[in-house]
Amino acid sequence: MATKYPRLQSRAITSTPEYAENMAEMRKLCEDLTSRVAECAIQGSNSSVKKHLARGQMLARDRIESLLDTDSPFLELLPLAGLGMDGMTVGGSVVGGIGLVNGVECMITANVPTYAGGASNEISVQKSLRLNAIAVENRLPGIALTQSAGANLGQQSRVFHAGGAMFRNLAIKSKLNIPTCCVVFGSSTAGGAYAPGMSDYVIMVKERAQVFLGGPPLVKMATGEVVDAESLGGAEMHSRKSGLADQLARDEMEALRMAREWVASLEWLKLGAVPKGVDVEEPVYDAESLLGVVQANIRIPFESREVIARLVDGSRFLDFKPLYGPNLITGWAHIHGFHVGIIANDSVFFPEEANKATQFIQLCNMRNAPILFLSNITGFMVGRSYEENGIIKAGARFINAVSNSCVPHITVVIGASYGAGNYAMSGRAYAPRFLFSWPNSKCSVMGPDQLTGVMEIVMRDAAANAKKQINEESMNARLSVFREAVAEEQDVYYTTARCLDDGVIDPRDTRSVLGMCLEIVHGNEVKGGNLYGVSRM
Structure with missing residues (x-):
């Protein structure tokens, strides 16, 4: 019988106009997905x-x-x-x-x-x-x-x-x-x-x-x-x-x-152990409410615990280090009876979040627990004080852990997936067993506004260094074309068309998809291992 972890309590207020408006927007995105899948x-x-x-x-x-x-x-x-x-x-x-x-x-x-x-x-x-x-x-x-x-x-x-x-x-x-x-x-x-x-x-x-x-x-x-x-x-x-x-x-x-x-x-036999005789609890909160708690506009933050509560058995979740590095959610749960570690984002990574993730990945490998990454991340924090504080070293340890983790990873992009945050959250280059995207999600080195802003600064600095007068009209035209290209290339249908995920899924189907994936990964032995070569301390 699966361990009964504490039950998550939803803090979503479903009676607000904002909730209803967001749910309507998410339904439109899901309807668009349905029509595209029908086309295929x-x-x-x-x-x-x-x-x-x-x-x-x-x-x-x-x-x-x-x-x-x-x-x-x-x-x-x-x-x-x-x-x-x-x-x-x-x-x-x-x-x-x-x-x-x-x-x-x-x-x-x-x-x-x-x-x-x-x-x-x-x-x-x-x-x-x-x-x-x-x-x-x-x-x-x-x-x-x-x-x-x-x-x-x-x-x-x-x-x-x-x-x-x-x-x-x-x-x-x-x-x-x-x-x-x-x-x-x-x-x-x-x-x-x-x-x-x-x-x-x-x-x-x-x-x-x-x-x-x-x-x-x-x-x-x-x-x-x-x-x-x-x-x-x-x-x-x-x-x-x-x-x-x-x-x-x-x-x-x-x-x-x-x-x-x-x-x-x-006479085929699985090599991985699958749960038997487990009474699987359905989540307390229904899947339809995912469309209300997840933001259609990825620039608006939402709490990943609300997502977890609607995916895991009995909405039960055991938090790991809830007060340390709070922008990163880590903990254990069951999905269709399978024991999993979960790593999810609420905001950018600071050194504390990276350190927390590194330790948690080690623990999952010790417990032979597959890891579910729920990715909604804009990246690692930048700035002089953070560089002095060792953000690169902390991020490197995090990515090192993701790279060398031996247990299966399953990634679902539920919002933004930008920059090195994509890498840390087991993006395509980090070989998760499965990677799915939600129809609201975006994936790129950074958002189009930020990337265009960086390009403008680079162009202005280059002109100043060359002691040349910049042509504002020409620069704005180039930046506009560049921004449109970035916006197109971060779109979920652009990335899925190029096999950068394993499919775009309706958020309401996620629990069922994860259940299948967990069953599938146990076709092979699920066994953790040592994570490290050289690591910067």
Whole structure:
């Protein structure tokens, strides 16, 4: 039975006009997110979809749904990759996520063949590499639902060089005993052929699946040989002659059933300990109220304890050093029965906050407790007195601890994520197991007003040093363009499109997402370790 920690008492006043106004703004942001996610679920033009269905083939998302256990959740990852980017498809022409297959959490990927034949573009590669990293770190068997024309030749230089790692990773996973299965539904050419070639187990659909390094036109051009696609690389040939296929399915549903049987044959066991027989308490405060306590405008502060109270079991939280470094909240809680350490922000970091975080991360590693970072941080405090007080050394110890921590980190950006504060709060560069953003969040080196102000000071100082008269109109025009660029690049949809998080999530879904992530990270052993090399004292 989980330890009963003290219960957090919400201080939110829900009857104020400000609360109602903020909730309305947050709902708008969530509605916008919903519409964007719906956009990513579109699988090509109507004509492409009709043609695909007319061949008796299933759409990518239907294949995933038919593979999963009945009522299994599916944690879709990086769904908005490529959004708004020139030459990219939303989602990168691949659907990826984690769901249950015969009771086993599996990383499932599916090419979207109704987008340019499932060809991989630059974002497809970035997304696939991130999905692979998640599968390896969390020891997840992989199932690839494959139908791909290979690389998008118009982006060959951006796909070819980085994309080779996708096949190297399959070989590495096999060595690590992380099993992979490739189900081939249609034509898989060139790079698309290496996915089954490098997988542990291959299932091909009769009279539909075709796998070859070069299709009939390339073979004719290279060798003069005239051969049809089925003879060159059909499922029957690979099942009876080449031996590439381990199973030959009569149709797509049988292929998916065979994939489920393959998972069952693994007799897969988690290496991490998961709570059993625990009565999970729901939070005292409902998830809907998150939209009232979290600010739509990140320039307005809010209390991270209010967020914690709406995420953790029974709204129970054991504070660590509540009176020291109060801008940083640290403590222990349970989420869906899993014991976690939580680090959250209320304002900028001073040396005290950094020292507190460093010690807390050490304690979590001693207790083998995963760490949840709730990031709403503008950065470390600057100024002469703080430099003299050792803010750099304290911050370095904090970042050192984050870098060398051995327990899983899960990061949720719930507001601002600026500068070195992003690093300290286990941003993308610090390899958290999962990183999600809320639709109100922003991420950059600093806010557009601050960054533009710094640029103006630099430009004025440069002109003064050169003893030149500054052109105010020209400078203001340049600063305006610069500010707009920074504002665009800090936007959550700009960053998620470039795979800088694992997805934008509705705040109300956060507890469920965290529960899944904690279950997933325990696929591997959860064990802390020594944090330090050299540290400045």
